[in-house]
Amino acid sequence: MLGLMQSQPLLISSLIEFAERHHGSAEIVSRRVEGDLHRYTYKDAAKRSRQVANALDGLKIGFSERVATLAWNGYRHLELYYGVSGSGRVLHTVNPRLHPDQIVWITNHAEDQVLCFDMTFLPIVQAVHARCPTVKRWVALCDADKLPADSGIPNLVSYEAWIAGHATTYAWPMFDENTASSLCYTSGTTGNPKGVLYSHRSTILHAYAACLPDVMCLSARDSVLPVVPMFHVNAWGIPYSAAMTGCKLVFPGPALDGKSVYELIESEQVTFAAGVPTVWQMLLGHMKPNKLHFSVLNRTVIGGSACPPAMISAFKDDYGVSVLHGWGMTEMSPLGTVCTLKNSHLALSKDEQLKILSKQGRSFFGVDMKIVDSAGKELPWDGKTYGDLYVKGPWILREYFKDDGGDPLVEGWFPTGDVATIDTDAYMQITDRSKDVIKSGGEWISSIDIENIAVGHPAVAMAACIGVAHPKWDERPIIAVVKRPGMDVSREELLKFYEGKTAKWQIPDDVVFVDAIPLGATGKMLKTRLRAILKDYKLPV
Numbered sequence: 001m002l003g004l005m006q007s008q009p010l011l012i013s014s015l016i017e018f019a020e021r022h023h024g025s026a027e028i029v030s031r032r033v034e035g036d037l038h039r040y041t042y043k044d045a046a047k048r049s050r051q052v053a054n055a056l057d058g059l060k061i062g063f064s065e066r067v068a069t070l071a072w073n074g075y076r077h078l079e080l081y082y083g084v085s086g087s088g089r090v091l092h093t094v095n096p097r098l099h100p101d102q103i104v105w106i107t108n109h110a111e112d113q114v115l116c117f118d119m120t121f122l123p124i125v126q127a128v129h130a131r132c133p134t135v136k137r138w139v140a141l142c143d144a145d146k147l148p149a150d151s152g153i154p155n156l157v158s159y160e161a162w163i164a165g166h167a168t169t170y171a172w173p174m175f176d177e178n179t180a181s182s183l184c185y186t187s188g189t190t191g192n193p194k195g196v197l198y199s200h201r202s203t204i205l206h207a208y209a210a211c212l213p214d215v216m217c218l219s220a221r222d223s224v225l226p227v228v229p230m231f232h233v234n235a236w237g238i239p240y241s242a243a244m245t246g247c248k249l250v251f252p253g254p255a256l257d258g259k260s261v262y263e264l265i266e267s268e269q270v271t272f273a274a275g276v277p278t279v280w281q282m283l284l285g286h287m288k289p290n291k292l293h294f295s296v297l298n299r300t301v302i303g304g305s306a307c308p309p310a311m312i313s314a315f316k317d318d319y320g321v322s323v324l325h326g327w328g329m330t331e332m333s334p335l336g337t338v339c340t341l342k343n344s345h346l347a348l349s350k351d352e353q354l355k356i357l358s359k360q361g362r363s364f365f366g367v368d369m370k371i372v373d374s375a376g377k378e379l380p381w382d383g384k385t386y387g388d389l390y391v392k393g394p395w396i397l398r399e400y401f402k403d404d405g406g407d408p409l410v411e412g413w414f415p416t417g418d419v420a421t422i423d424t425d426a427y428m429q430i431t432d433r434s435k436d437v438i439k440s441g442g443e444w445i446s447s448i449d450i451e452n453i454a455v456g457h458p459a460v461a462m463a464a465c466i467g468v469a470h471p472k473w474d475e476r477p478i479i480a481v482v483k484r485p486g487m488d489v490s491r492e493e494l495l496k497f498y499e500g501k502t503a504k505w506q507i508p509d510d511v512v513f514v515d516a517i518p519l520g521a522t523g524k525m526l527k528t529r530l531r532a533i534l535k536d537y538k539l540p541v
């Protein structure tokens with residue numbers, strides 16, 4: 001017997017319709033490439049999303065065909081999120097920080113029909129357009145009078161001119177909720193990027209989960225700043241969760257430096273922000289010397305790479321902001337875990353709470369996880385035993401887009417490539433990417449632990465730990481360190497700083513001072529490149 005409730009597919013168009021009807025006057029504020037702040041409401045966004053849908057119909061872009069963006073976080077990008085997916089096409093968000101050859105590769109692989117770009121990325125488009133034969137229309141996200149006269153790009157139109165002539169009414173189509181909605185490629189540090197194809201259903205379920213109190217706890221009273229880019233896993237789903245809750249949305253555009261982000265947080269009374277540790281490092285680096293404080297910001301999700309405990313303490317102790325340490329992957333839409341305390345932890349000391357809050361956290365309904373040994377046998381949740389982390393759930397990848405690399409799943413579980421422990425309270429802690437873990441004398445050393453200690457030193461701005469071949473121990477850790485401007489620390493002082501903070505055999509064998517640590521397209525430390533840079537390095541004897 002079937003239940004007797006209404007059957008309505010979970011479609012992305014219903015989010016913007018809902019926001020328009022129930023939160024029509026809630027604000028969306030964007031810093032534009034032009035530098036000014038643009039303000040409008042969900043009602044305006046909904047109207048212009050429908051114009052986008054009509055414009056795509058006008059170009060005869062078919063159902064499930066791909067429309068690409070190369071754009072910062074901003075209102076026009078949001079309109080494309082809804083106009084493209086809502087009308088049944090697939091929004092392909094391209095990461096502009098990728099190498100132009102990779103952009104060409106994924107644009108061809110995705111068979112993008114239209115590519116919409118912010119003017120910042122005009123030089124990229126000029127460099128790649130001739131190698132992207134599937135793209136029949138290039139759209140510059142600007143007013144008609146800002147379009148360069150001699151760009152050399154055929155079929156170039158300004159976004160405003162493109163949508164202007166189209167009706168603001170549109171009947172969003174109804175279709176199967178499992179239909180593809182958007183596409184995001186992993187950064188592919190090894191081999192070609194792989195496409196993760198989200199569905200309407202997976203996106204909406206993920207958006208619901210993101211709003212939960214133990215995840216992002218979003219509400220209509222929040223003012224939300226996604227610093228995490230809309231070109232990287234849909235800004236962790238915030239553009240969807242925002243429409244679901246009717247919170248105010250604040251987009252930083254291209255200005256991601258500490259000063260600009262701080263000013264935006266204050267001027268727009270941001271209560272919740274989300275980003276990777278490197279962005280928050282820039283923000284704190286601006287606030288401390290200028291003795292600044294937040295007036296209403298109360299929490300921030302930090303993830304994408306490990307958030308050092310020193311950053312969690314700095315936010316809480318100096319600024320009264322709770323850090324929610326999160327973990328996820330492109331393949332997971334991306335939310336997998338977020339760290340918040342349970343009732344039983346509330347009476348613990350501050351230090352004991354920090355130990356828990358430094359973990360990557362608990363999964364929430366919709367994500368199941370387990371750790372397994374090399375034979376695939378499930379390992380205990382004791383907080384000590386580490387193993388390969390596997391996940392499953394309705395917003396986790398089943399197969400890569402147009403990929404012939406075989407089934408990525410193992411008995412229905414997705415192997416994350418991370419090594420982790422899970423404790424008795426179900427808190428997961430990442431030890432390392434499996435390819436970054438350091439194997440010393442048969443034991444494993446977590447490069448994340450070694451980095452976290454180094455960045456706890458006041459003179460260290462950034463630190464990356466890698467393993468170096470050793471004749472006796474297989475591998476030994478060394479730490480590459482970027483010093484804070486105007487501050488100093490010696491090799492000996494830093495090695496001494498490790499004493500008592502980790503087991504003796506885990507203390508790095510050496511410190512290498514560097515000007516910068518190479519970062520990948522999503523702001524993560526690129527250890528492959530660091531290893532290449534240090535290839536002639538010899539351990540001290």
Ligand code: ADP
Pocket residue numbers: 185186187188302303304305306307325326327328329330331334360416417418430432433522524
């Ligand atoms: P890409 O695969 O394109 O680099 P993803 O965002 O999909 O980008 O990367 C996912 C990986 O990032 C995870 O598998 C994990 O290794 C790392 N990661 C994400 N969040 C955290 C975190 N909080 N702590 C440690 N590692 C993290």
